[in-house]
Structure formats: structure tokens, C-alpha cells
Amino acid sequence: MRPAQLIARAAAYLERHGVDSPRATAEILLMHVLGTDRVGLYTRVERLDARQAREFGRALCQRCAGTPVQHLTGEQAFHRLRLEVRPGVFVPRPETEVLVEVALREIREVEAPVVVDVGTGTGAIALAIKRERPDAAVFATDVAPEAVELARVNAARLGLEVDVRQGDLLAPLPDDLRGWVDLVVSNPPYVPEEEYEDLPAEVRADPREALIGGPEVYERLAAEATRWLRDGGVLAVEIHAAAGEAVRSILRRSFADVRVHRDLAGRDRVLTARRP
Ligand code: SAM
Ligand code: GLN
Numbered sequence: 001m002r003p004a005q006l007i008a009r010a011a012a013y014l015e016r017h018g019v020d021s022p023r024a025t026a027e028i029l030l031m032h033v034l035g036t037d038r039v040g041l042y043t044r045v046e047r048l049d050a051r052q053a054r055e056f057g058r059a060l061c062q063r064c065a066g067t068p069v070q071h072l073t074g075e076q077a078f079h080r081l082r083l084e085v086r087p088g089v090f091v092p093r094p095e096t097e098v099l100v101e102v103a104l105r106e107i108r109e110v111e112a113p114v115v116v117d118v119g120t121g122t123g124a125i126a127l128a129i130k131r132e133r134p135d136a137a138v139f140a141t142d143v144a145p146e147a148v149e150l151a152r153v154n155a156a157r158l159g160l161e162v163d164v165r166q167g168d169l170l171a172p173l174p175d176d177l178r179g180w181v182d183l184v185v186s187n188p189p190y191v192p193e194e195e196y197e198d199l200p201a202e203v204r205a206d207p208r209e210a211l212i213g214g215p216e217v218y219e220r221l222a223a224e225a226t227r228w229l230r231d232g233g234v235l236a237v238e239i240h241a242a243a244g245e246a247v248r249s250i251l252r253r254s255f256a257d258v259r260v261h262r263d264l265a266g267r268d269r270v271l272t273a274r275r276p
Contacts, residue, residue: 003030003041006048010060017064025069029059032073066201079128083154088146090210092124096187098263099238100128102270103185106234107133110182115139116228118169118186118221121210123151123162125185130160138162141172144209170224177228184225187238189213218247222273226254229275236272244268 001009007026014022031041033056034048048056059072070076070091076083078092079100085091103125107113112135117126120140130138140162142148148166155162165172170184191199191211203211218237225235235255239247244260248271251258255273263269 001047003044006030006056007041010056013060014063019063025063026060028069028073029063030056033059066205068202068205071205076122078122078124079131081124081127081131081158083122083124083127084150084157085122086146086150087205088207089144089150090121090147090206092122095263095269096124096238097128098261099185099187099236099270100125102261102272103129103183103236104132106236106272107136107183112136113182114177114180115183115185116141116170116173116177116181117162118184119143119188119210120151120164121147121187123154123164125187126151126162126164127154127158127160129185130162131158139173139177140164141167141170143168144207147210169221170228173228179228179230181225181228181230181233183234183236184221184229185236186221188217188221190217190238190240190243192240215243215246215250218250222251222254226275231275233275234272235275236270238270239268241267241269244271247271 007030010026011023014025019025031037033052062072063069068091070085071087074084076085076092079097083092115129115136115138117140120126120142123140126138126140130136140151145166148164151164155164189209189211190213192214193212196212248258251271251273256276257274259272260268261270
């Protein structure tokens with residue numbers, strides 16, 4: 001069977017099992033199995049060999065059973081990067097690119113900015129910022145050792161210098177950074193406990209501790225960020241679409257200029273706030 005036919009069949013199979021974006025998923029999995037890109041896929045004339053056919057079949061089954069496609073391919077595109085992902089570390093989401101864009105805008109006028117990404121996961125935000133702003137000194141933290149390890153692997157693979165440290169929020173940062181940080185950026189866990197059970201299987205494939213959270217984490221983050229930011233420095237956070245008001249009122253207590261930014265779907269997605 002030619003790739004085009006094979007993809008059509010696989011897509012129909014995924015669709016019957018209720019998988020979102022069945023065609024794109026079939027293409028991604030087949031590109032992964034064949035180690036090729038989209039052009040290679042559609043110009044290919046040979047059939048799959050037995051091993052490739054088996055591997056493709058197995059990937060389709062696992063996807064239908066709820067394994068995220070990123071865990072099958074081991075990677076995820078984010079902003080202008082390709083990141084390694086692993087089970088046990090949160091898979092970066094496209095909506096977080098909004099946070100990256102907002103963050104980059106906030107430091108546009110700052111020369112050699114000092115940036116801290118709190119709860120970095122794969123390193124997505126920190127690395128995307130370093131990629132766009134090679135002059136920035138970028139730090140990243142995460143409580144989860146698996147995340148710290150993977151963020152370091154991604155930094156090394158991409159040749160981007162980011163200082164990744166393990167610990168709670170901003171605590172692992174070097175002490176002499178106090179008062180010198182231009183931007184604290186974070187996509188913290190914000191899914192309410194009661195929404196967790198209703199999430200699709202591929203979202204629940206992310207570690208629970210990376211997902212579940214709420215106002216408390218923003219309170220602690222705001223309190224700590226004020227101690228590390230310089231005067232006029234900015235805190236930029238991703239939020240749950242329904243949490244705009246709650247998080248805004250938390251940030252208003254210690255910050256000025258609190259603003260909501262929407263994503264492409266028009267939902268509240270990012271808040272920025274300036275240290276007075
Ligand atoms: N920034 C990454 C991204 O956007 O793809 C990961 C975001 S994930 C929603 C939240 C991350 O915060 C997880 O990697 C989790 O381990 C980390 N985390 C949770 N609580 C934390 C804390 N108190 N201090 C530092 N990191 C924390
Ligand atoms: N946007 C994620 C989701 O898929 C949640 C991210 C987070 O908790 N920060 O629900």
C-alpha cells in the first residue's frame with residue numbers, strides 16, 4: 001500500500017476510535033516510524049517492511065488507548081523549537097506559545113534581560129525565550145527531578161544556554177539575583193482538582209502534580225516574585241480560562257498594571273503584572 005492509502009486507512013481507524021485530528025495523527029506516526037518528513041512520506045514508493053508495519057500498527061493501537069502522540073514520537077514542536085518529551089514530564093501545549101509571545105514583548109526594550117521560568121517542565125518557555133533572545137540570562141526551575149533532567153537534555157541538544165535548577169518556585173536561584181530579575185514567567189499547575197477526572201486520557205497522561213493547582217500557587221508565586229524582580233520588572237503567568245478574575249485580584253495586591261491577554265480562541269490565557 002502506498003503511504004497516501006495507508007494514511008487514509010489509519011486515519012479512518014483512529015476516527016472510529018474517537019481520536020482527535022485523525023489524519024494529522026496518522027501522518028505524524030507514520031513519519032516517525034519511517035524516520036522521514038512530510039515530503040518524504042508522500043513521495044515514497046516502497047511498501048513498509050514487516051517491522052515498520054508492526055511498529056505503525058502498535059503506535060495506532062496505543063494512540064487509540066489514550067497514549068498521547070507525543071509520548072509515541074518522543075517529541076513536540078513548541079514555538080520555533082523541537083523538544084524532546086518523556087512520560088513523567090508535562091508535554092508543552094500550543095496555547096503556551098501565547099505566554100512566550102507576551103513575555104518576549106515585555107523584554108523587547110531591555111538589553112541583556114534576566115529571565116526566570118518557574119516550573120519549566122521540558123524547558124519549553126525558557127528555551128523558546130533564549131532562542132529568540134540570545135543576549136538574555138535565562139534561569140529555569142522545577143520541583144520535579146525528571147523535569148530538571150529533561151530540560152537540561154533539551155538545552156544541550158538545542159545548544160541553548162539555560163541554567164536549570166531543582167526546587168520550589170524561585171528558591172533555587174542564586175542569591176545575588178535578588179532585585180535584578182527583569183521577567184518572571186510561569187505556566188504553573190492550574191487545573192482544579194474537580195476538573196481532573198473529566199480530562200481526556202492524553203491530558204491525564206501528564207503528571208498530576210504538573211496539572212492540578214489553583215489560586216494558592218499564584219499567591220506564593222506573586223509573593224516570591226516581588227522579592228526577585230527589579231523595580232518595574234514583570235511577572236507573566238498562564239492561567240485557567242475561568243481564573244482571570246481570581247488571579248487578577250491576587251496580583252493586584254502587590255503589583256501594578258495587571259493585564260489580561262487572550263489566546264486565539266478569545267479565552268483569558270495570560271496575565272502580566274509590573275512590580276511598582
Ligand atoms: N512550563 C512548562 C510548559 O509550559 O510546558 C511546564 C508547565 S506544567 C503545567 C507545570 C510545571 O511546574 C511542572 O513541570 C511541575 O513539575 C512544576 N511545578 C509544580 N509545582 C512547582 C513548584 N512549587 N516549584 C517549581 N515547579 C513546580
Ligand atoms: N493547559 C493544560 C491543559 O491541558 C493545563 C496546564 C496547566 O495546568 N498549567 O489542561
